[in-house]
Amino acid sequence: MRAFFKAFHYAAKGIVHSLRSERNMKFHTIALIFVTIAGLLTGLSITEWMIILILFGGMLSLEMLNTAIERVVDLVTTDHHPLAGQAKDVGSGAVLVFAIISAVIGLIIFLPKWF
Template sequence: MYPHSFLKSFQYAWNGFTVAVKEERNLRFHLVAGFFVLWFSRFYHFSRGIYAILALAIGGVIALELVNSSIERAVARPGPERFFITGVVKDMAAAAVLLYSIGAAVAGIILFWQPDVLYTILNYYISSPLRIVLLFTLVIAGCSFIFRKEEPPFEDR
């Protein structure tokens, strides 16, 4: 493999990611959720190991969502003889994302459910109107990003 083709593979991966962000609402949801996990993690005294776990959980969910989206596109228009198996394949890929997401959410609850820290976060935001506006703006921006009008899938353009 030549260095040029090696570097080109990163460009192809980035292109795939940007197309997925534009066209896949569930991926945008996971990106926003990951952002808020990291945003609120600053209130905790997490070790580097815990941040590694968070990175793996967030990255794993996003990676699986990309794989799921890829599988859905690869089998999007099956012939009549492949229709049933295509549905099962898509369902199994979606199940992989769901199960990993549930595992990541459980890990998040275990890590973040510290009532004293949650109380500190609440006080931090309600003690300043500017902070409330910032948080509200982030939530609105996140929702707008998630539910924005999707571009038609690449193969339909």
């Protein structure tokens, strides 16, 4: 049972590290705060909040996975290697795709409430 709870400690440590050291993670967290405020002001439905929360979790998780990929690649090689660059680019691309889709979904949810 002790190992089970220790895993939560390590996970929290990773989240805190990401929030403190990663510029994009800070950006996504600030966006999360603004979207939350907008959601509170516009009175989102339970279903809309569930969608927003899934997007928050997906975005932050993908950003942390991308950071993990970058760290592992940097650990494995300091040389410029095409595959290392591709691994980093694909990870960044995954984050970008999710961010664009999240923004579109956000517009679908919020625009009708604002206009």
